[in-house]
Amino acid sequence: MFREKIKVLDCTVRDGGLINNHDFDDRFVREVYKALSLAGVDYMEIGYKNSRKMFSDKEFGKWKFCSDEDVNKIIDGIKSNTKISVMADVGRVDMDAVKPASESPVDMIRVASYAKDIDKAIYMVNEFADKGYETAVNIMAISRTLDNELTEALQQLDEECKSQVVYIVDSFGALYQETTEILVKKSREILKTKEVGIHAHNNQQLAFSNTIEAIIHDANYLDGTIYGIGRAAGNCPLELLIGFLKNPKFDIRPILDVISKEFIPLREKIEWGYIIPYAITGILDEHPRTAMALRKTDKKEDYREFYEKLTAPGLE
Amino acid sequence: MFREKIKVLDCTVRDGGLINNHDFDDRFVREVYKALSLAGVDYMEIGYKNSRKMFSDKEFGKWKFCSDEDVNKIIDGIKSNTKISVMADVGRVDMDAVKPASESPVDMIRVASYAKDIDKAIYMVNEFADKGYETAVNIMAISRTLDNELTEALQQLDEECKSQVVYIVDSFGALYQETTEILVKKSREILKTKEVGIHAHNNQQLAFSNTIEAIIHDANYLDGTIYGIGRAAGNCPLELLIGFLKNPKFDIRPILDVISKEFIPLREKIEWGYIIPYAITGILDEHPRTAMALRKTDKKEDYREFYEKLTAPGLE
Numbered sequence: 001m002f003r004e005k006i007k008v009l010d011c012t013v014r015d016g017g018l019i020n021n022h023d024f025d026d027r028f029v030r031e032v033y034k035a036l037s038l039a040g041v042d043y044m045e046i047g048y049k050n051s052r053k054m055f056s057d058k059e060f061g062k063w064k065f066c067s068d069e070d071v072n073k074i075i076d077g078i079k080s081n082t083k084i085s086v087m088a089d090v091g092r093v094d095m096d097a098v099k100p101a102s103e104s105p106v107d108m109i110r111v112a113s114y115a116k117d118i119d120k121a122i123y124m125v126n127e128f129a130d131k132g133y134e135t136a137v138n139i140m141a142i143s144r145t146l147d148n149e150l151t152e153a154l155q156q157l158d159e160e161c162k163s164q165v166v167y168i169v170d171s172f173g174a175l176y177q178e179t180t181e182i183l184v185k186k187s188r189e190i191l192k193t194k195e196v197g198i199h200a201h202n203n204q205q206l207a208f209s210n211t212i213e214a215i216i217h218d219a220n221y222l223d224g225t226i227y228g229i230g231r232a233a234g235n236c237p238l239e240l241l242i243g244f245l246k247n248p249k250f251d252i253r254p255i256l257d258v259i260s261k262e263f264i265p266l267r268e269k270i271e272w273g274y275i276i277p278y279a280i281t282g283i284l285d286e287h288p289r290t291a292m293a294l295r296k297t298d299k300k301e302d303y304r305e306f307y308e309k310l311t312a313p314g315l316e
Numbered sequence: 317m318f319r320e321k322i323k324v325l326d327c328t329v330r331d332g333g334l335i336n337n338h339d340f341d342d343r344f345v346r347e348v349y350k351a352l353s354l355a356g357v358d359y360m361e362i363g364y365k366n367s368r369k370m371f372s373d374k375e376f377g378k379w380k381f382c383s384d385e386d387v388n389k390i391i392d393g394i395k396s397n398t399k400i401s402v403m404a405d406v407g408r409v410d411m412d413a414v415k416p417a418s419e420s421p422v423d424m425i426r427v428a429s430y431a432k433d434i435d436k437a438i439y440m441v442n443e444f445a446d447k448g449y450e451t452a453v454n455i456m457a458i459s460r461t462l463d464n465e466l467t468e469a470l471q472q473l474d475e476e477c478k479s480q481v482v483y484i485v486d487s488f489g490a491l492y493q494e495t496t497e498i499l500v501k502k503s504r505e506i507l508k509t510k511e512v513g514i515h516a517h518n519n520q521q522l523a524f525s526n527t528i529e530a531i532i533h534d535a536n537y538l539d540g541t542i543y544g545i546g547r548a549a550g551n552c553p554l555e556l557l558i559g560f561l562k563n564p565k566f567d568i569r570p571i572l573d574v575i576s577k578e579f580i581p582l583r584e585k586i587e588w589g590y591i592i593p594y595a596i597t598g599i600l601d602e603h604p605r606t607a608m609a610l611r612k613t614d615k616k617e618d619y620r621e622f623y624e625k626l627t628a629p630g631l632e
Contacts, residue, residue: 176528176560177493204556205518209525212492228590239592240520243599244492252599256619259592264617274544274590276555276575283559283568301580303572 002246005195005220009043010036010238013063014087015230019270022047023061029074031262032226037080038254039242043108045085046071051094071105083107087138088128090120101132108134110167115145115153122161129162136165136221138199142183143174143285150183154190165195165221170210173203173233173282177213184217197221200236202228203282205274207236212244226255227263232288233278271295276303284310318562321511321536325359326352326554329379330403331546335586338363339377345390347578348542353396354570355558359424361401362387367410387421399423403454404444406436417448424450426483431461431469438477445478452481452537454515458499459490459601466499470506481511481537486526489519489549489598493529500533513537516552518544519598521590523552528560542571543579548604549594587611592619600626 012032013024029046036044047063055064062070066086075084085108101107109128113121118137125135137157139145145153157166168183175183180198187196198214200207200223211222224238239259242252267273277291280303294306328348329340345362352360363379371380378386382402391400401424417423425444429437434453441451453473455461461469473482484499491499496514503512514530516523516539527538540554555575558568583589593607596619610622 177525178532202521204559205521205524205553208521209493216494227592237521237590237595240595240599243520243595253620253623256592256596256623260617260619274553276543276572279553279556279559280572283556301576303576304569307569307572 007042011045012225014045018231022063035254035258040249049086049088110136112138118153135163138167140169141171167197169199173201174285180210180213199223203233234272323358327361328541330361334547338379351570351574356565365402365404426452428454434469451479454483456485457487483513485515489517490601496526496529515539519549550588
């Protein structure tokens with residue numbers, strides 16, 4: 001029997017935006033929104049709520065900023081039960097410019113934070129919550145967070161934070177299912193009144209299975225992206241997740257449609273997915289930035305050299 | 317600490333042969349053998365031991381037949397501890413033509429069988445074992461094998477079969493980790509004197525994680541293929557498996573090299589991997605043959621139509 005509490009959040013446009021400077025055109029974003037709405041996906045994360053004072057809108061597309069006006073243009077005229085989410089990074093948001101939820105098309109704000117910045121994240125979340133938004137905290141780089149630091153962050157979230165959800169984020173695609181199990185169990189134990197979520201990266205082709213593992217241990221908020229799009233190796237493929245979940249409200253067919261029509265052509269233009277340098281950074285539990293840089297050079301397929309550089313001794 | 321009993325079997329040339337009629341040239345196969353030998357992989361499965369009386373060698377390449385002479389040409393002059401394996405299908409082998417192991421470069425013969433054909437498989441295995449080969453039985457299509465049939469097959473294998481190993485084969489890439497756990501535990505319970513192995517297909521990007529799940533529950537024989545090559549969605553990527561295993565005898569670098577030099581160019585010519593119609597047959601627990609046929613037509617990206625055909629009612 002299906003678990004009604006499970007909520008699926010699609011971050012196609014938000015995480016996918018990390019590979020094209022958040023520059024998806026409105027037509028494409030509306031097609032994604034239509035497909036997610038028809039598929040019964042609970043949330044669509046459309047981008048970042050960054051301040052235009054800190055980033056140039058000449059350098060970045062509109063989904064780096066997610067103005068209410070731009071979001072309204074996307075959802076206008078489309079029948080939908082899919083809520084809109086935006087992501088806020090610690091220290092990059094003009095807090096005063098965020099209107100109350102009642103005046104905004106945005107339903108949820110998720111604050112992405114390292115465990116060490118959790119105080120700042122809690123401050124932001126509580127302000128958003130007071131403005132009427134649903135809120136979540138995404139703890140990034142969980143595979144490199146020390147156990148005692150994570151314990152403290154989770155305890156603080158439980159006691160001080162108004163968010164409904166705390167996500168475990170496997171930023172580097174480094175987790176295997178045993179560690180996923182441990183982290184989800186630990187989070188469920190400490191977070192007495194909050195739901196646990198999972199956002200997995202796919203460097204080692206484990207994003208989907210780690211998401212299943214999280215479900216097994218009672219995580220109820222699940223991130224995915226269409227055709228697995230996202231920075232570097234990308235994310236848990238939404239179509240696989242929808243294919244796995246038993247809730248009859250989900251329909252995989254609109255997702256299959258939009259992959260055929262939009263994502264197969266898009267994949268010819270921008271790169272994501274199972275690519276060996278991203279697998280290597282996943283295996284080594286490293287940020288993919290070195291691999292992303294490599295992919296822009298003529299050594300992009302020189303895997304051994306890349307591996308040997310990353311594993312060279314000398315840091316002891 | 318690593319588990320010394322774990323043996324890795326690469327079936328790149330054997331399972332990869334299913335997408336090119338077993339027609340890899342000697343240079344390529346030698347490069348694979350060199351890489352596996354340097355990487356410390358325990359076995360290389362090079363093809364099928366089919367009878368030339370049943371299949372035409374005009375239609376199929378030499379790795380459909382694996383004559384001792386052809387195998388000798390590959391391994392000649394290469395320093396290696398990697399053993400050679402071939403696969404035998406029930407009913408397709410000219411048993412009398414198989415020489416004693418002492419006269420052959422082949423070390424292991426694996427018999428692939430559905431649970432219902434297990435009597436025939438046992439007969440073959442015992443004959444190969446008597447000729448001095450290491451032997452294994454691969455139980456195919458495990459996701460569609462009824463529990464009572466599997467129980468009976470496993471009991472019979474335990475009592476009557478001389479094979480050292482019994483593999484669970486997720487032919488359709490349909491297993492999730494919960495079922496993998498159940499099947500491996502069940503096999504370990506019944507097979508008192510044999511090792512359990514896993515051969516997983518990657519339709520839902522779960523081949524690697526199901527292999528890890530099998531390891532967790534004490535499967536010690538693990539199949540992989542370089543860059544995940546294999547029929548349809550392919551197999552567990554060997555490079556990820558080697559990256560995961562802790563035994564210091566394994567070295568990922570020769571595998572990275574051969575991917576750069578051989579498999580990136582090869583992937584431009586023949587298709588395997590995460591392709592939506594294969595994901596769909598995996599989700600639906602179906603043989604990929606309908607998806608393989610679709611990929612040869614101009615409807616190859618019409619995923620919704622394909623999905624709706626496979627799920628159309630009418631069989632009740």
